[in-house]
Amino acid sequence: MSAEPALDPAVQHPTKLAVVAFLSGCVEADFKTVRDRLELTDSALSRTLSGLEETGHVAVRKGFVGKRPRTWVSLTAEGRRRLAGHLTALQRIAAGALAQAADLPTEVP
Known part of the structure; x- marks a missing residue:
């Protein structure tokens, strides 16, 4: 039996999520391309990649x-x-929130 998908704390920061999402669309990318496409500084991307490499993501x-x-x-x-x-x-979180809000009024009285 497999575990239910869970949020990954290693990619919850928006920059880390942006990097892994970008890389999911390609086999490999050079540092400059990732930096330029995500509009990051060299140091920000370098720190982000170091952290993601430590956790085994990249x-x-x-x-x-x-x-x-x-x-x-x-x-x-x-x-x-x-x-x-x-x-x-x-x-799943977004769907649950939408379902809970479905029975609430949609207009302000």
Whole structure:
């Protein structure tokens, strides 16, 4: 029996959630692309990636293109699984809130 999806505390911060969501749409992305698309500073993205790497959500690969150093990041299989569970839990919370509010008046008297 599998556990019910739960919120993942490692991606509750909006920046971390944005990074894993972005990476879920690709196989791998270079640091500059993630930084530019999410409009983050180098230091903010670097700190975020370090934290996500520690929790096993992302893998960081370093190398060179010609003589220039490059960093690539990807969402791990575990990161994809945990993101899916987090999003499912958020959807369940939102659906529950909508259901509870359904019997309340929709207009101010």
